Amino acid sequence: MPYLTEFFKLVSDETRLRIVVLLAQEDLYVCQICGILNLSQPKVSKHLSKLRDLNYVVDRRKEKFILYSLNLKDEVIKNLIQDIVVHIEQYPVLCEDRKQMKDKELFLSQCRTKLPE
Amino acid sequence: MPYLTEFFKLVSDETRLRIVVLLAQEDLYVCQICGILNLSQPKVSKHLSKLRDLNYVVDRRKEKFILYSLNLKDEVIKNLIQDIVVHIEQYPVLCEDRKQMKDKELFLSQCRTKLPE
DNA sequence: ATAACACATGCACGAATGAGTATATGAGTA
DNA sequence: TACTCATATACTCATTCGTGCATGTGTTAT
Numbered sequence: 329m330p331y332l333t334e335f336f337k338l339v340s341d342e343t344r345l346r347i348v349v350l351l352a353q354e355d356l357y358v359c360q361i362c363g364i365l366n367l368s369q370p371k372v373s374k375h376l377s378k379l380r381d382l383n384y385v386v387d388r389r390k391e392k393f394i395l396y397s398l399n400l401k402d403e404v405i406k407n408l409i410q411d412i413v414v415h416i417e418q419y420p421v422l423c424e425d426r427k428q429m430k431d432k433e434l435f436l437s438q439c440r441t442k443l444p445e
Numbered sequence: 446m447p448y449l450t451e452f453f454k455l456v457s458d459e460t461r462l463r464i465v466v467l468l469a470q471e472d473l474y475v476c477q478i479c480g481i482l483n484l485s486q487p488k489v490s491k492h493l494s495k496l497r498d499l500n501y502v503v504d505r506r507k508e509k510f511i512l513y514s515l516n517l518k519d520e521v522i523k524n525l526i527q528d529i530v531v532h533i534e535q536y537p538v539l540c541e542d543r544k545q546m547k548d549k550e551l552f553l554s555q556c557r558t559k560l561p562e
Numbered sequence: 563a564t565a566a567c568a569c570a571t572g573c574a575c576g577a578a579t580g581a582g583t584a585t586a587t588g589a590g591t592a
Numbered sequence: 593t594a595c596t597c598a599t600a601t602a603c604t605c606a607t608t609c610g611t612g613c614a615t616g617t618g619t620t621a622t
Contacts (some may be wrong), residue, residue, distance in 0.1 A: 329536040337457035342450050392589055392598055404532050408525050415521050419446040508570055509619050
């Protein structure tokens with residue numbers, strides 16, 4: 329059960345919940361997350377590192393960039409996050425984040441170089 | 446969304462998660478919770494008061510005793526707790542709590558007076 | 563009224579946490 | 593090699609949090 333409480337503690341921080349929900353919808357680079365959430369890079373990086381240290385996300389380098397993806401192992405947790413995404417209209421902040429994510433140009437402008445792929 | 450993060454913070458504490466999962470299965474008196482979890486009364490009471498202040502549980506007095514019940518409003522949260530209960534075999538601590546709960550005599554012995562009903 | 567019991571709360575303390583700023587690392591490019 | 597950019601980390605600080613112990617409140621029974 330430490331897995332459950334550990335995860336709950338992580339997503340009890342609004343920023344981290346927003347990141348997790350974003351990653352549940354799409355793999356993202358750090359600069360994209362900063363752009364979408366409109367938060368400073370160190371802040372985002374620090375939260376990502378917490379998630380990474382505890383293995384809830386994994387990262388892989390792509391040239392100059394680092395791509396993060398979700399890495400949930402517990403079925404209950406996976407269901408939870410999926411359920412949040414399904415009911416995302418109920419959560420204005422998460423909903424807004426999703427819109428920002430879809431608006432490619434906006435968050436791309438955060439990164440001064442063009443992204444891989 | 447504050448509702449989500451607020452709840453996650455509450456259940457990021459192991460004791461509170463155990464209490465919430467217990468109450469998801471059965472309404473309980475404080476002394477019963479103490480007995481089942483084998484924790485001091487002030488500790489249990491304090492956690493209950495946090496849950497109560499934020500309206501995730503409600504209490505009603507029955508004679509000398511106070512009965513607590515769960516009071517979840519968000520569908521996603523309700524699903525989550527139900528899902529934990531359904532998969533409870535995966536969480537040894539919660540599983541053990543459930544056994545203690547079913548073993549009436551054990552936790553009744555915690556209270557020196559006989560319970561209502 | 564007093565005592566016993568169920569429960570709540572106040573206080574003190576150490577530990578963990580999130581934020582901001584500055585700086586370090588590491589890859590690509592000229 | 594020097595420089596730029598993407599990302600990570602170190603440091604400080606204020607705040608929050610969980611715990612244990614003692615005590616307060618409200619109810620029942622004698």
